[in-house]
Amino acid sequence: MKKILVVYYSYEGHTEHVAYVIAQELSADVLQIKPIKEMSTKGFGKYLWGGSQVYMKKIPKLEPISVDFSKYDTIFVGSPIWAWSLTPPIKSFILNDYLIDKDLYFFYTHEGGPGKVEKSFKIMVEKKNRFLGTCGFIPPKNNFDLINQQVYDWLNLLNIEK
């Protein structure tokens, strides 16, 4: 039987939380994307470092991925928003061509300024996949429980077979 996979990158845990709520609800497997070189600050410097990675259009090398993507026909991809854009690790993941002929859903967490990230994601994946839905979440800082209901509501709308 084909299964569902939730792929995500998360620097501070918010996108990771959403990924795990989705995975639990849909009995899906989870894959965390990790760049080989991760930034080390959680202070203001993260905006400078992360933002500069976006502006310089960096495509970072990722830690090895050993998932057999042929096992999955439905894949959720999750990213935080950095500088109104997809994060560089998620761009790397997409450009690596793991996603071919999949039913794709995109989710993201942000603080109110997602930019045109839904359109960017769609453009990057739609030639080789079916792009079926997207949702953004603004997680209250350090109150992960509050986001759960929004995730449940989105999944109910999608009506995905478990």
Ligand SMILES: Cc1cc2nc3c(=O)[nH]c(=O)nc-3n(C[C@H](O)[C@H](O)[C@H](O)COP(=O)(O)O)c2cc1C
């Ligand atoms: C480098 C950097 C840039 C960011 N740029 C934006 C932005 O342009 N718009 C926005 O709404 N939030 C922005 N944020 C906030 C994050 O998108 C938000 O806190 C997100 O939930 C973090 O996800 P994570 O905890 O999974 O890393 C930025 C955060 C970082 C670290």
